[in-house]
Amino acid sequence: MEVVFKAPHALxxxxxxxxxxxxxxxxxxxVAEAIDELDxxxxxxGVSPVGCAYxxxxxxxxxxxxxxxxxxPAVATGIxxxxxxxxxxxxxxxxxLAAIGTAEIVHAATRxxxxxxxxxxxxIYGMTSGQMAPTTLLGQMTTTTPFGRDPKVNGxxxxxxxxxxxxxxxxxxxxxxxxxxxxxxxxxxAVKKAFKVQLARKGFSLVEVLSTCPTNWGLNPVExxxxxxxxxxxxxxxxxxxxxxxxx
Amino acid sequence: MxxxxxxIAGFGGQGILSAGRLLAYAGMLENRxxxxxxxxxxxxxxxxxxxMVVISEESxxxxxxxxxxxxxxxxxxxxxxxxxxxxPGGVLITDSSMVQKRSNRKDIxxxxxxxxxxxxxxxxxxxxxxxxxxxxxKVTGCATAENFEKALYGILSKNKHHMIPEEMDxxxxxxxx
Amino acid sequence: MGQKLLMxxxxxxxxxxxxxxxxxxxxxxxTPQTELMHYMAKRMPAVGGVFLQAESEVAAINMVxxxxxTGHRVLTSSSSPGISLKQEGISYIAGxxxxxxxxxxxxxxxxxxxxxxxxxxxxxATKGGGxxxxxxxxxxxxxxxxxxxxxxxxxxxxxxxxxxxxxLGDGVLGQMMEVVDFRDExxxxxxxxxxxxxxxxxxxxxxxxxxxxxxxxxxEQWNIGFQNKxxxxxxxxxxxxxxxxxxxxxxxxxxxxxxxxxKGVIKEAAAQGIKLGxxxxxxxxxxxxxxxxxxxxxxxxxxxxxxxxxQMVEDVRLTIEGRKPVYFTGRMGGMIPTxxxxxxxxxxxxxxxx
Numbered sequence: 150m151e152v153v154f155k156a157p158h159a160l161x162x163x164x165x166x167x168x169x170x171x172x173x174x175x176x177x178x179x180v181a182e183a184i185d186e187l188d189x190x191x192x193x194x195g196v197s198p199v200g201c202a203y204x205x206x207x208x209x210x211x212x213x214x215x216x217x218x219x220x221x222p223a224v225a226t227g228i229x230x231x232x233x234x235x236x237x238x239x240x241x242x243x244x245x246l247a248a249i250g251t252a253e254i255v256h257a258a259t260r261x262x263x264x265x266x267x268x269x270x271x272x273i274y275g276m277t278s279g280q281m282a283p284t285t286l287l288g289q290m291t292t293t294t295p296f297g298r299d300p301k302v303n304g305x306x307x308x309x310x311x312x313x314x315x316x317x318x319x320x321x322x323x324x325x326x327x328x329x330x331x332x333x334x335x336x337x338x339a340v341k342k343a344f345k346v347q348l349a350r351k352g353f354s355l356v357e358v359l360s361t362c363p364t365n366w367g368l369n370p371v372e373x374x375x376x377x378x379x380x381x382x383x384x385x386x387x388x389x390x391x392x393x394x395x396x397x
Numbered sequence: 398m399x400x401x402x403x404x405i406a407g408f409g410g411q412g413i414l415s416a417g418r419l420l421a422y423a424g425m426l427e428n429r430x431x432x433x434x435x436x437x438x439x440x441x442x443x444x445x446x447x448x449m450v451v452i453s454e455e456s457x458x459x460x461x462x463x464x465x466x467x468x469x470x471x472x473x474x475x476x477x478x479x480x481x482x483x484x485p486g487g488v489l490i491t492d493s494s495m496v497q498k499r500s501n502r503k504d505i506x507x508x509x510x511x512x513x514x515x516x517x518x519x520x521x522x523x524x525x526x527x528x529x530x531x532x533x534x535k536v537t538g539c540a541t542a543e544n545f546e547k548a549l550y551g552i553l554s555k556n557k558h559h560m561i562p563e564e565m566d567x568x569x570x571x572x573x574x
Numbered sequence: 575m576g577q578k579l580l581m582x583x584x585x586x587x588x589x590x591x592x593x594x595x596x597x598x599x600x601x602x603x604x605t606p607q608t609e610l611m612h613y614m615a616k617r618m619p620a621v622g623g624v625f626l627q628a629e630s631e632v633a634a635i636n637m638v639x640x641x642x643x644t645g646h647r648v649l650t651s652s653s654s655p656g657i658s659l660k661q662e663g664i665s666y667i668a669g670x671x672x673x674x675x676x677x678x679x680x681x682x683x684x685x686x687x688x689x690x691x692x693x694x695x696x697x698x699a700t701k702g703g704g705x706x707x708x709x710x711x712x713x714x715x716x717x718x719x720x721x722x723x724x725x726x727x728x729x730x731x732x733x734x735x736x737x738x739x740x741x742l743g744d745g746v747l748g749q750m751m752e753v754v755d756f757r758d759e760x761x762x763x764x765x766x767x768x769x770x771x772x773x774x775x776x777x778x779x780x781x782x783x784x785x786x787x788x789x790x791x792x793x794e795q796w797n798i799g800f801q802n803k804x805x806x807x808x809x810x811x812x813x814x815x816x817x818x819x820x821x822x823x824x825x826x827x828x829x830x831x832x833x834x835x836x837k838g839v840i841k842e843a844a845a846q847g848i849k850l851g852x853x854x855x856x857x858x859x860x861x862x863x864x865x866x867x868x869x870x871x872x873x874x875x876x877x878x879x880x881x882x883x884x885q886m887v888e889d890v891r892l893t894i895e896g897r898k899p900v901y902f903t904g905r906m907g908g909m910i911p912t913x914x915x916x917x918x919x920x921x922x923x924x925x926x927x928x
Contacts, residue, residue, distance in 0.1 A: 161780075191776040194644070197784075206782045212771035214643045215784035217666050220636035223628065227640020227648070228771070230624045231598055235773045253636070256629035418580075418751065425580050425753050433580075433751040437606055438689045458837035460750045463912040 157181035159190045159210045166204070170363040170370025172327040173201060173269065177208055179333070180240065180267055183341040184211065187348065193236040194228050196221040200242035201275040219250025222257035225264045236347055238265040244274045247283040247309050254313070261318035261352035265343045268309060271360040272381065279365030283307045286384055291365070306384065310357045314390035320352035321392030324385060326359040328377040332387075345397040354392075359385060399429070399454040401539040402462050404479055405526075406447035407471025407495070412526035415552075416469070417448035420530065422548035423540035424452035432460035445474055452539050467537050469529050471512075473498050490532050492525065508532050510574050516567075521560075524567045531571020542568060577756040584609035584651075584748045586718050587677055587741060588617065590725035591649045595762040596675070597623035598648040600637035602630055604656045605689045606745040607679035611651070631656040635663030635676075642672035643783040645770030647729050651677035653745075654695050655686060657703075664738060665704030668800070669785025673732035673765075675725070676710070677741045679748035682908035690908025691745030693830060696885035699742050700859040707797055709804055711739040711811065712858040714829040718752035724856070726760065731811060733765040735803055742858060744881065746831035746910070808860035815854040819869045822851030824920055827878040827890050829855050832911065836879055839916045848920060858886070866893045874927040875899040879916055882906060899927070 156162060159181035167173045184190050193211040197203060199218035206213030216224040221239035229237040246254050246268050257264065273291055274280040280293040284306050288297040298306075310324045321343055325336035336358060343354035359381050361373035368376060403420065407413050414435045421433035435448040449462045467488040470476045472495050483489055485504040494513035512528040534540045540548075545568060549561045581589070588610045591599070599614040611627070618625035624641075628634035634650050641648040652660060657678045667674055678699060682692040699712045711731050713724045721743070728739040771781045787793040815833075818840055819825055826836045833854040840850045853869060853876075855862045876898055878887040887902040894900055903919040905911045 190774075192773040194771050194773060196640075203786060204784075206784055210780050212774055212781045213783070214640065214771050215670070215782070215786060216639070217636060217662055220632070220639075220663070223633040223636035224640035224643070226626070226633075227598070227600065227637035227642070228644055229640075230626060230637070231641045231644040231646045231648075232772055252629050253633055256633065421751055422580050425578070431580070431751075431753060434746060435749055437745065437749050457752075457834075458841055459831075459834040459913075460752070461746060461831065461835055461910050463914065 157185045159184035161208055161210050163207065165208060167201065168364045170361060170373055171201070172360040175327050175333060176267065176269060176358050176360065177205060179337045179340045180238070181209065182337060183344050186341065187344055189236050189344065189348070192234070193238065194232070196225045196228070196237070196239040198239065198241040198245040199276075200245045202240055202242065202269070203276065205240060219245050219248070220253055221245065222250065222253040222262070222264070222266065226257055226260075226262050229262060229264050233263075236265070236344065238267060238344070240267045241269065242275070243268070243270045243272065243282040243284040247307050254309075255316070258313045258353050258355070259316045259318040261320065263347055263350055263352050265347050266355040267340065268355055268357045269360045270309070270357055270385065271362040272306070273362050273365050275362050275365055284309070286380060308385060310355070310390045313355060318353055319355065319391045321346045321354040321395055322357075322390040324357040324359065324387050324390070326377055326382060326387055327361070328359070328374045342397060346392065346395065349397045351395065351397065357385075401452040401467060401537055402465045403450040403452070403467045403469070403533070403539065404447060404462060404465045404482065405450070405469045406445065406475035406479055407492070409444055409446040411446070411471045412523060413446045413471065414448050416526040416530055417450045419545065419548050419552060420450045420452070420540065422551055423534075423544045424450070426544040426547050427452070427540055429453060430455065430457050432457045434460040445472070447475065447479075467533060467539070469533060471495055471525070471529070476500065488533070488536055490529050492529060506536065508536065510571060512571070515570070519567065524564065527564055527567045528571035528574065531568040532574060535572040542572070576758045578753055579756065580751055581718060581754050582609055582749065582751050583718055583721050583743065584679065585613045586721045586754050587651070587725050588613035589756070590722040591675065591729070592617055592621055592623070593756065593760040594647065594726040594729040596647040596649050596729060597621065598641045598646050599624065599650065600626050600628050600634040600641070600648070601650050602628050602634050602652065602656060604653045606681060606748050607651050607653045607677065609748070610677065631659035632662065635660040635667075638674050638676075639663055639667055639670070639672065642667065642674040643670070643770065644772045645767035647733070649675045649677070651679070653679045653681050654683050654692070657695060657698065661704035664710065665706050665708065666785050667738050668704075668708035668710070669706060670783050671736040672738070672783065673736050674738050675728045675732055675741065676738060677743070680742065680744045682906065688908045689745065691831065691881060691910060692906070692908055693744055693832065693881040694883070694885065694906065695742070696858065696880070696882060699740055700861070700889070708800060709859050711735070711737055711807060711860070712742050713739065714742050714856060714858050715747065716830050716833045716854065718750070718754050721747065722754050722756065730763045733763070735807055737803070737807070742830070744831055745908075804860070811857055812860050812862040812864050813856035814862035814865040815852070815856060816865060816869060817852040817854065819851030819853065819872060821849055822873050823849050824923060825851040825853050825869060825873040825876050826916070827853045827855070827876055827886070828880065829858060829886065832879050832881055835911060835913065836916065839913050839920070842913050843917060843920060846917075848924065850920065855886070861889045861893065863893045866890075870894070870897060873898070875901060875923050877901045877903065877919060877923060879911060880904040881910065
């Protein structure tokens, strides 16, 4: 019998700890499929963040390095500068990348550091139980904005892809979403392209992935996917911000 | 015992630190133990600057000096600050173009050279410290003119080597002033 | 004979690191250690190495973490306030058991403090500094030649035990020049790095570099491993200098540039008929308890001299355990103790015990 669907080799065959309906699992799979299809597992080194994905070094079959909160782009820089012929990626959430690690991501981007960043934007801190993230939408209720995010108190949500796109360093930046199959397929292509950009030594690549957090949003998985489509995409439009014409 | 504890002090930009480095380098070429300790930080750029140089036949205990056997001063505040550091029998050399005050001490040898004026007459302000160093090596014997010349070749970048013969003339003027 | 050069302390550290096979430097500017960076910026490209000026000390230490994860020799340097910023990364490097070398050319604190020499980061350097039960090996050179020797040793010690090693100097050592005698050829010791995350090449299981263990039983075992390693380091690596101790009435205890001043004190005291010795710790962690046992019965008292309010003196007291009187004198904020300061303290102590 022909096998038409199987687990990617770049994923370790263990149960993941993520909540039901969380899209981290899908995002992991997309990264692993890209690694498999490009046949780069043996030379890839991933950097794990602090956040719900803190221990994804257990899930990816390539060599992995766990980083401090927000510091993954600096750690990845150290790795890539030591091993310029290897492939290096970071996998970071919005608290990690867009709050405590803002300096690190901006400077890795502006240096055109030849690494790939997978940026999970679910508008909330998951691991520490639902606090406001820099990406939390106005009015969104979190455990630290119990009455909804008020711009007078908490300021405005950050659009990371647009912000980084103002720099000259990045080669490729795209925002994608995981709320339905069609968009998951597009996300897959984006993640793969980001790795191909690195393989072609074109420089910094980042894919912002709009994701769910049903647990901390207080929604069921289906409602959560709908929220991505109805509330997040209007604020975080999908598309390529840098490198639309880049052929790799 | 061969032990020279030298302090050079003045304004930043007068060549204080480069004078100290030259001296330490020349001392090294004499096969002596040497140390050079500069003051550092914003004071190097226009404030007061000083450095401490030790040239010794024995291994040097401390590069940090609390007293000295020779003192070169290139401005008034430095004379005020360091005059009392000079040990009895020590040597004080001043750039008399810049230092109007005179030391009243009777237990030291005092030499005054209008080094800034002499250097201006030569058309190169960078020579100021060389006049003073000439006097220093002559009266203390802490280094020879020969090794001083080698130190110039060792420290100055190649594109300045053509100036060294003139600098050696300046050194000799300082020695005999 | 090797190559004799008149060099600045900061530059000697950089050159020594390159000679020890270090090809990766990440740093951020701060006085009084910047010459080290400048030297690296020029030299690293010439030897095919990496020099990168990071956006912050925090980023720099995390770049060190990344480079060390790949098994390469890596260096960073800073001065007191910058070292405080690096504490997070130092703790992670300890937790992940990565070898790396860090230089602290200390200046007066706390806060932004000043830029003049100080030894007030002794606690931070030797007791951990960041969070968690860990130590760095801490080496305290006292001359330019020793900066060279100990920088080379630092890389070997780091690789041997998979620990971070700190070169702890101060503004005097960083800024001063002395003659350094470089060996013609450096023998670079190599160590097993099969743990490194450098791409498994489809030839082995994936390596994971991490400091997180959420199961407390596992984390405790991990910590017990560290503590055993520190015991081994303490057995193997204690270093010190005993100078003039044989018939000393009082033994001075000092490290780094203050130890140099104390040698001047010993000379001056001898001229006044007072016999002093010097116990100079070269490793501050592990603290050289051995040295104290060797000389414990010789003097009437010990006098610790530091450019701090009295930090190392606590380890001196812990080591001597009340068996001999221990005194302290020191200056703070970038002030350097003078020979006369120390001699008057010596005379005060002598009067008490004669």
